Amino acid sequence: MSDSQAHLLTQLAACLGPHGLLTNPDQIGPYCQDWRRLFSGRAIAVLRPADTQALSDALKLCAAHVPPVNVVPQGGNTGLCGGATPDDRGLNVVVSLSRMKAxxxxxxxxxxxxxxxxxxxxxxxxxxxxxxxxxxxxxxxxxxxxxxxxxxxxxxxxxxxxxxxxxxxxxxxxxxxxxxxxxxxxxxxxxxxxxxxxxxxxxxxxxxxxxxxxxxxxxxxALAVREVALCALPDDASVLRLFDIFRKRAGDVLEAFEYISGTAMEIALQYVEGLTFPLSERAPCYVLVELAGQDSSLRATLESALEEALEGEVAVDAVVAESSSQVAMLWRLREEQSESQRLAGASIKHDISVSVPAVPTLLDKATAACRALMPDVRIAPFGHVGDGNIHFNLVQPEGMGADVFLREGKTLTHAIHEIVHDLDGSFSAEHGVGQLKTDMMETWRGGAELALMRRIKAAFDPEGRLNPGKVLPVN
Amino acid sequence: MSDSQAHLLTQLAACLGPHGLLTNPDQIGPYCQDWRRLFSGRAIAVLRPADTQALSDALKLCAAHVPPVNVVPQGGNTGLCGGATPDDRGLNVVVSLSRMKAxxxxxxxxxxxxxxxxxxxxxxxxxxxxxxxxxxxxxxxxxxxxxxxxxxxxxxxxxxxxxxxxxxxxxxxxxxxxxxxxxxxxxxxxxxxxxxxxxxxxxxxxxxxxxxxxxxxxxxxALAVREVALCALPDDASVLRLFDIFRKRAGDVLEAFEYISGTAMEIALQYVEGLTFPLSERAPCYVLVELAGQDSSLRATLESALEEALEGEVAVDAVVAESSSQVAMLWRLREEQSESQRLAGASIKHDISVSVPAVPTLLDKATAACRALMPDVRIAPFGHVGDGNIHFNLVQPEGMGADVFLREGKTLTHAIHEIVHDLDGSFSAEHGVGQLKTDMMETWRGGAELALMRRIKAAFDPEGRLNPGKVLPVN
Structure with missing residues (x-):
């Protein structure tokens, strides 16, 4: 460590007070790796300010230091794209906000x-x-x-x-x-x-x-009343017709509208203990719908919507939860999706979104493309279909090793992303760009859009010291 | 006109096609004045592109011109702060989007x-x-x-x-x-x-x-059911208590929650023909509330909320519209506010907002300040109280000339804005800054905030040619 670094750390320690600065490599380690263990980097210290003033003072010290100090903010370190993990170049400090929890x-x-x-x-x-x-x-x-x-x-x-x-x-x-x-x-x-x-x-x-x-x-x-139903649908195209019915009849109180593909449902029932299938027959796909509001009329609203769906053959069957334990049981079919896929083997996840009307096309084309490239892959999409946000997940074929699947799966990811791109969608609906997906920004958000983002970055951080290498691809 | 200007206009005419360029001063005139006639300026031409490509091409011509051409976009020219009116300096073109109305x-x-x-x-x-x-x-x-x-x-x-x-x-x-x-x-x-x-x-x-x-x-x-009531309240502090009741009981379907002060109600009833007061007695202030949704349970929700309000003495009286004509009649008491104040004489308007809990303090302090400065002024606030947005309007005293009122009223405006500033509020809740209020930005949004806005402006428009003199105060 240089004299100037040692001096900076002394100044930071004084500024941040007891427990405000970590410099021991064992203590720093966990802050230098993301929780998926996709990325790791280095930092000379972790700053743990007790309040905004202490952080402000500490950043002024970092700004005055020669050579420049890069600053990487970190919250609970639960991100999926490495957005809070320092790189291994230059002089990094991590800023942990964990002491500021009032x-x-x-x-x-x-x-x-x-x-x-x-x-x-x-x-x-x-x-x-x-x-x-x-x-x-x-x-x-x-x-x-x-x-x-x-x-x-x-x-x-x-x-x-x-x-x-x-x-x-x-x-x-x-x-x-x-x-x-x-x-x-x-x-x-x-x-x-x-x-x-x-x-x-x-x-x-x-x-x-x-x-x-x-x-x-x-x-x-707080809302007093919840009504939950699971609907069985004849095909993916019917998902949007059902969505139309619910938005028309229950637009104000539509709390959730979640898609579960037939394969995703099978995997959940196969691998998670204690789940029961609440309908009489399996179907190509399902929608879990919840209404939430303040009064007892919700039940009638739900039932009238289901009646319209069944009469119009938009749904082939449906079950309404009759108790809070049934509500919980129906929701488990959706909530256990990630866990069941983990139990089923290696999986490749795609955090994609398209406009709501394009969801059936996305499901159709992406399924066909994956089927053509790897006939036995288990295609198990589910997700927030009302937001156009599908977790288009692929699960390892039963007869294939995980390593082979993950390696050969890259071509499936590429094919899926091409379809999403053609549909003017997003390669990161919820999880952000971080350092995992910066290389996709040029293709997907390039030209005027990326140029403006770079200029905005420079307006806030002209030296590029704040969380470098995240969101924007390195020039 | 210089040769280079004439050449630019020739190029623009070719680029924008028939009806795409106005250069006749009589035609340009209306585009150079805002509709309140607070501001006027000059332009060498009005660009009326037929599509985005034509606008893009025209702006490239303007960008290449020496000396620089400033560009002022304009929509329906209905803004209240002169945000779409060119100044009288330099070389301006106005861009009117009015032909692009598909x-x-x-x-x-x-x-x-x-x-x-x-x-x-x-x-x-x-x-x-x-x-x-x-x-x-x-x-x-x-x-x-x-x-x-x-x-x-x-x-x-x-x-x-x-x-x-x-x-x-x-x-x-x-x-x-x-x-x-x-x-x-x-x-x-x-x-x-x-x-x-x-x-x-x-x-x-x-x-x-x-x-x-x-x-x-x-x-x-589209929503099928509307339920509307007018509530009479004992004081301004009760407005928030009533708001709490309605958010709790009807949060999902609360379509409007509009405040009318006692004075504002009197002025409406006095100056607008055909209005009838639907309650038995006058009150210090009123709230017009509307619920809107898809089913008939709204009426019961409305009535139960009113019952709680009356029992708790949050409201002293209330009337529920029994027909669509009664709905319209109740809404007219709110919608005729601006017109009735215009009929009552000169008025000074303040487009202010504070956090919702601060509304009674705002009303109380601003009323006291105005009363102290001009005892006979008619203080007639009304507005979107559920958003913390009050139109704190002052109407000319009956015995005072309009000119005197508007001149002396400046001290009242200053006093009101000081109170709003102390409450961490906004001097422009809805209408924007335009060129009317740029001088307030330094005091209200100065320091780091304004500095960042300037840097963002430079990121998008480094030469400062797009709508100059608007939003940001001139350095």
Missing amino acids: LGPVDRTDGTLLAEAGATLASAQDAAAHAGMVLPLSIASEGSAQLGGIVATNAGGSKALRYGSARDLVAGLEAVLVDGTRLDLLRSLRKDNTGYALRQLLVGSEGTLAIITRVRLKLRP | LGPVDRTDGTLLAEAGATLASAQDAAAHAGMVLPLSIASEGSAQLGGIVATNAGGSKALRYGSARDLVAGLEAVLVDGTRLDLLRSLRKDNTGYALRQLLVGSEGTLAIITRVRLKLRP
Whole structure:
């Protein structure tokens, strides 16, 4: 370590206080690897500020250092694309927000919760529930994922159909720029047309424009009534016809509309213990639908929609949950999808989206392409079909080794992405770009769009020191 | 006119085709003045492109010209802050989108409408209704206001409580940068985390970053049932208690929650013919509430909320509309506010917002301040209280001349804005900054926020030729 590095660490230690700076390699290690173990890098220290001021002061020290110090913000380190993992070049510090986890009181009249970036999503959900409200954002990693990362990656999840993704739920935020400047966008205004949408721009920028330190999240009143049904459909094309029926009859209270392919259902029933198939016969595909609201009329709404679907042969069968345990049982068929596919062998996941009308075409073409390339592959798509977001997952053929499957599967991934690209879709619906997918930005978002993103990056971070190598491909 | 200007106009005429270029001063005049007649400027021509390609080509010609040509985009010219009016310095061309008014077919499954920027909001509403859907955005000038301007100014209006402002309703857009580069962000994806939120950034940028040429707008299913009530309240503090009751009992179907002060109600009843007061006694203030949804249970929801309000003395009286003509009659009490104040004399308007919990404080303090400065002024606030957006309007005292009122009223405006600023509110909730309010940006949005906005402006428009003098104060 050079004298100047040692001096910087001394200054940072003084600025961040006890427990505020980690320099021991054993302690730093976990911050330098993503949880999928796809990426690892190096850092000279982990900064753990206790508040925004300490972070601001620490970043000013980093900004003044020669040679330049790169700064990599990290939340719960649950991201899927390596967006919070430092590289192994230059001088990196990781900024962990995990000590900043205060949850402000819920303001029920404002309908918001103020929280520090290091609070977990689950703790924020609990705080909302304690006040009789709901934070309508839910993802699999919510027990560890932190709000700063949730907002920085514009997390989606199963409730986005009704409530939108993280960007739609952020009423305000505070951030610190890489030079230490504090940016206060916390004001809670439902209408404010005074200049550019900095808040919306920072959401989803994956820590490359600023480090989010506090967020004000929109809450909703808790809903008293849930009605859940599983529908069996004759084919993928009927999924959209069923969606039309439900949007027309229950648009205001449609809480979830989740697709499960026939193969995905079979794998779940085969590999997960305790699941029971609630219909009399298997079908080509299924939709799990939930309505949620304040009054008992939901049941009649659900039943009238199902009646229209069955009469029109949009659905061939349907079952309505009659108790909360049946609600849970039906939802398990959807929620156990990832686990059942893990139990079934190696799998290749595709986080893709297209416009809602294009979903049947996507399913049809991608299935045909995969079938042609690898006839025995288990094609097990499921997901948030109401958002056009399909987890188009492929599971290892029963007679093929995992290594062979993962190697040969690259051609299937390529074929799937070509189909999505032709449909003007997205190669990353929910998970972001991170460092995993930067090489796709040129092809998918190149030209004027990528050029503007680069200029915006330079406007916030002219030296390119904040989370380098993420989102934007290296020139 | 210089030779180079004449040459440019010849080139532009060839590029834009018949009817594509106006150079006659009589024809140009209306484009050089805002409709409130607060601002006027000069332009050497009005460009009226027939499509995006023609606009792109024309802007490339302007970019190549020496000296620089400034470009001012204009929609229906209904803005309230002079955001679409050229200044009288340098070489300006106005770009009018009015020939680009095609409305694509409604995609009912996608729930979107593709439209060119020059289509009026009313024509887009009609196209949605024709397909059995609703474009849930409504403003007073919707018959003339064009979609490009609606999106560029992030228009709000009376339905924003439930559906959000324009930014929340834009699924995609196409724009042209000042150098003629086309930016295609039209893809209709409900989930897409591939880079920075350019679309959200362009919405509300008031034509200073790019010229919006096409938009894809989110539609909603048409709602079959409306229930409307007028509530009389004992004081302004009860407004929020009533809001709490309605959000709890009818959060999903709460379509409108509009405040009318006692004075505003009196002025409406006094000056507008044909209005009838539907309650037995006058009250300090009123709330007009509407629920809208798909089924007949709304009436019971409304009645149970009113019952709770009356029992808790949050409301002192209430009337529920029993027919569509009564619905219209109750809504007229709100909709005639602007007209009645115009009939009552000169008025000074304030387009302000605060967080919802701060509304009673705002009303209380601003009323006291105005009363102290001008005891006889008629303080007649009304507005979108559920959004924290109050039209805090002042009407000329009966014994004072309009000129004196408007002159002396400046001190009242200053006092009101000081109170809003102390409450961390906004001086422009809906109408934007334009050129009318740029001088307020330094005080209200200065420091890091304004500095970043300037750098973003430079990222999109390094020469500062696109709508100069708007949004950002001149250095």
